[in-house]
Amino acid sequence: MLFAPEYSCHCGKLRATIHDVTPSTGNLARCHCLDCQAFAIWLTGQGGADVLDESGGSELFQTLAWRLDFTQGKDEYLQAIRLSPKGMIRWYASCCHSPIANMMGSKSMSLIGMPTCGFHENAIDKMGPMRASMFAKAARKGSTPPDDFGFLPVISRILWRQLKAKMRAKTRYSPFWTEAGETIVAPKILTLDERKAVTPKV
Ligand SMILES: [Zn+2]
Numbered sequence: 001m002l003f004a005p006e007y008s009c010h011c012g013k014l015r016a017t018i019h020d021v022t023p024s025t026g027n028l029a030r031c032h033c034l035d036c037q038a039f040a041i042w043l044t045g046q047g048g049a050d051v052l053d054e055s056g057g058s059e060l061f062q063t064l065a066w067r068l069d070f071t072q073g074k075d076e077y078l079q080a081i082r083l084s085p086k087g088m089i090r091w092y093a094s095c096c097h098s099p100i101a102n103m104m105g106s107k108s109m110s111l112i113g114m115p116t117c118g119f120h121e122n123a124i125d126k127m128g129p130m131r132a133s134m135f136a137k138a139a140r141k142g143s144t145p146p147d148d149f150g151f152l153p154v155i156s157r158i159l160w161r162q163l164k165a166k167m168r169a170k171t172r173y174s175p176f177w178t179e180a181g182e183t184i185v186a187p188k189i190l191t192l193d194e195r196k197a198v199t200p201k202v
């Protein structure tokens with residue numbers, strides 16, 4: 001039977017199922033980039049729990065959007081922001097300000113990164129080894145993040161997956177987009193000042 005774990009926001013009002021989680025249906029990666037930190041800090045500022053590790057890193061499961069199905073709370077609680085007008089679209093649960101997924105602002109890019117804080121540990125165990133750790137240079141001051149590794153292999157796996165996704169009609173489905181090619185909710189775009197307020201200085 002395919003392993004389909006549940007993904008849940010911190011308070012449990014927004015829930016999703018991820019179909020078929022294995023080391024070959026996604027990448028486990030850690031990102032220390034300033035934008036991932038800024039998103040997490042923005043969520044904390046809205047009342048969310050701190051989800052960053054001691055280096056300011058976020059652990060992500062990167063997979064394709066069609067594997068994700070919301071089972072509860074989508075219409076009520078799924079919201080998004082962008083740190084800049086062209087920045088990644090970052091989905092979160094408005095009930096408790098938990099991160100849900102990051103994605104590019106184009107429907108043809110079906111790759112999503114889901115912070116693993118929404119998965120049960122048993123699910124994370126099935127995602128395979130940590131395949132990449134990125135942007136150590138942007139890590140929290142005074143912390144000792146792992147040196148960057150795995151970036152190129154991960155990018156090539158992503159591109160390959162993207163190509164395969166394009167070839168298969170069912171993979172065009174994404175719970176984040178309408179048929180007409182609009183996101184289901186318009187992301188709030190942070191102003192420059194709002195962005196500055198949540199971006200760590202390096
Ligand atoms: Zn919640």
Ligand SMILES: [Zn+2]
Nearest residue numbers: 031032033036
């Ligand atoms: Zn990042």
